[in-house]
Amino acid sequence: MDYFIKDIVSILKNKIDLPEDEIKRQLEIPPDFKMGDYAFPCYSLSKALKKSPNVIASELAKTLHIRSPVVEIKATGPYLNFFLDKVIFSESVLKKMWDERERYGRNNIGADKTVVVDYSSPNIAKHLAVHHLRSALIGGAIYNIYSALGYNCVGINHLGDWGTQFGQLIVAYKKWGSEVIGKFCTVTDLNNLYVKFHQEAEKDPALEEEAREWFKRLETGDVEARKLWQNFKEASLKEFQKIYDMLGVHFDAFTGESFYNTMVEDTILEIKQKGLARLSEQALIVDLEPYNMPPCLLRKKDETTLYATRDIAAAEYRSKTYNFDKMIYVVGSEQKLHFKQVFKVLELMGYNWANYCVHVDFGLMKFKDGKMSTRKGKVVLLEDLLTEAVERIGKIIEEKNPSLENKDTVAKEVGIGAVIFADLSTKRNKDVIFNWDEVLNFEGETGPYVQYTHARLCSILRKYGKPVTADVNFKLLNEDETVVLIKSLWQFPSVILRAAESYESALICNYLIDVCGNLNRFYNTHRVLSDNEEITSARILLADATRQVIKNGLGLLGIHAPEQM
Ligand code: ARG
Numbered sequence: 095m096d097y098f099i100k101d102i103v104s105i106l107k108n109k110i111d112l113p114e115d116e117i118k119r120q121l122e123i124p125p126d127f128k129m130g131d132y133a134f135p136c137y138s139l140s141k142a143l144k145k146s147p148n149v150i151a152s153e154l155a156k157t158l159h160i161r162s163p164v165v166e167i168k169a170t171g172p173y174l175n176f177f178l179d180k181v182i183f184s185e186s187v188l189k190k191m192w193d194e195r196e197r198y199g200r201n202n203i204g205a206d207k208t209v210v211v212d213y214s215s216p217n218i219a220k221h222l223a224v225h226h227l228r229s230a231l232i233g234g235a236i237y238n239i240y241s242a243l244g245y246n247c248v249g250i251n252h253l254g255d256w257g258t259q260f261g262q263l264i265v266a267y268k269k270w271g272s273e274v275i276g277k278f279c280t281v282t283d284l285n286n287l288y289v290k291f292h293q294e295a296e297k298d299p300a301l302e303e304e305a306r307e308w309f310k311r312l313e314t315g316d317v318e319a320r321k322l323w324q325n326f327k328e329a330s331l332k333e334f335q336k337i338y339d340m341l342g343v344h345f346d347a348f349t350g351e352s353f354y355n356t357m358v359e360d361t362i363l364e365i366k367q368k369g370l371a372r373l374s375e376q377a378l379i380v381d382l383e384p385y386n387m388p389p390c391l392l393r394k395k396d397e398t399t400l401y402a403t404r405d406i407a408a409a410e411y412r413s414k415t416y417n418f419d420k421m422i423y424v425v426g427s428e429q430k431l432h433f434k435q436v437f438k439v440l441e442l443m444g445y446n447w448a449n450y451c452v453h454v455d456f457g458l459m460k461f462k463d464g465k466m467s468t469r470k471g472k473v474v475l476l477e478d479l480l481t482e483a484v485e486r487i488g489k490i491i492e493e494k495n496p497s498l499e500n501k502d503t504v505a506k507e508v509g510i511g512a513v514i515f516a517d518l519s520t521k522r523n524k525d526v527i528f529n530w531d532e533v534l535n536f537e538g539e540t541g542p543y544v545q546y547t548h549a550r551l552c553s554i555l556r557k558y559g560k561p562v563t564a565d566v567n568f569k570l571l572n573e574d575e576t577v578v579l580i581k582s583l584w585q586f587p588s589v590i591l592r593a594a595e596s597y598e599s600a601l602i603c604n605y606l607i608d609v610c611g612n613l614n615r616f617y618n619t620h621r622v623l624s625d626n627e628e629i630t631s632a633r634i635l636l637a638d639a640t641r642q643v644i645k646n647g648l649g650l651l652g653i654h655a656p657e658q659m
Pocket of ligand 1: 216253
């Protein structure tokens with residue numbers, strides 16, 4: 095817990111009729127540091143005291159006992175504002191950061207708790223599309239954020255590797271796949287076969303029947319069907335892994351829909367035994383009308399199971415296997431209804447952990463610059479997007495800093511970082527409007543800007559050339575811009591907590607943009623390196639702390655922080 099809050103609570107408690115926890119909960123950080131470091135709103139005292147909050151605030155300001163580190167208490171309207179001693183504040187913040195370094199911002203509130211995160215989860219035999227990128231990035235960041243809070247995280251890629259479409263693919267492969275048969279096929283080959291199937295099936299509907307037959311054979315473990323499907327899966331995983339490696343996204347398990355194939359029958363049986371299932375037009379459903387939802391389809395009339403059935407079986411399996419405290423599904427908003435239905439069925443099955451399942455949804459990614467969206471049909475291929483970002487950054491580096499060492503590595507880290515940041519900095523329920531010039535700008539609210547600020551700090555520290563020490567004169571860090579910067583660094587741990595609570599990595603992006611802005615204002619007004627050694631070493635400590643916060647923050651987003659660029 096923030097120890098300054100404790101100090102303020104200790105001044106307020108016994109003087110006002112509220113429990114300590116409630117005081118803590120109500121404390122706010124004023125929007126402008128000139129208004130104080132903490133503010134206590136007096137509204138909630140108004141009723142009991144029968145006075146206006148403004149009167150209460152001004153009375154309290156006169157009667158409360160000021161003690162260190164608080165140096166002033168002032169009433170502003172209904173708020174009671176507390177000012178801390180700047181030197182004590184700066185010293186405690188910077189010393190804490192100095193001690194914690196890469197651990198700064200971390201916490202162990204999640205110790206002994208498990209969070210399952212289901213993200214990316216693309217369908218095999220198709221290219222990874224942009225919404226799988228959004229899911230991979232948002233999910234990856236949530237994974238990192240929860241891990242930083244001490245939770246044991248399990249990252250699952252729930253591959254879409256089961257369903258009637260694999261029957262269709264088998265039919266197409268056997269009929270028109272002569273070019274790829276016996277060879278290691280690519281996702282493009284599979285995609286083409288898939289398209290071909292649909293073209294042909296329009297002319298010859300019997301193909302659909304054949305496909306359903308093949309999927310049934312797959313579900314019942316037919317050797318040939320299994321073998322073909324296995325090939326499709328391997329080809330897809332190979333391509334996906336390449337992109338995950340580019341993005342630095344990691345999974346603990348690739349247990350896709352097929353993994354639950356042997357469990358779905360038990361799940362269906364259980365749902366039946368609990369009296370929840372019934373037949374409707376020969377299909378097995380859970381009626382969700384009382385909850386104002388369409389029925390959840392468990393089994394089609396041809397006996398094959400569905401996406402929802404496998405999600406229910408998967409949730410049961412994960413609960414048994416991981417005994418999670420929370421399960422987060424990072425999937426686009428178009429699946430809102432699907433998850434509402436699945437969670438409702440789990441709840442009706444009597445699982446209280448259904449309440450711990452969350453659908454973290456997100457909007458679309460749209461391309462301002464039409465070029466990307468038409469290159470290969472409607473779908474933007476992820477690999478192309480990432481490669482293009484790296485190429486474009488490579489050119490910018492070539493212009494700006496041609497003598498840079500490891501240019502290729504830096505171009506990769508910055509190009510991919512730019513895409514990640516553009517995605518994550520948009521609040522997730524909004525659509526991302528992807529505009530190359532904005533995304534790659536070194537001066538906008540972008541990944542390259544944050545990385546560049548970090549690299550500049552590294553360069554100052556290199557120039558300084560001496561070890562950084564926390565044994566400095568903190569009285570020298572008292573100018574407005576300096577205090578504002580230190581205050582923003584102080585916010586980092588609470589920003590991580592808020593990002594976790596709201597599953598919103600954009601909070602971390604915005605925060606990093608603020609820190610960079612504060613750093614630049616500080617830097618434009620005060621020289622870090624000067625002949626005055628005492629001032630230099632104090633400002634270097636601050637520069638180093640800022641560098642560390644940026645690096646830690648980028649790390650949570652899955653973005654590298656190159657030292658030179
Ligand atoms: N494969 C699905 C798709 O591409 C996403 C799966 C999300 N995860 C889940 N457990 N349903 O739309």
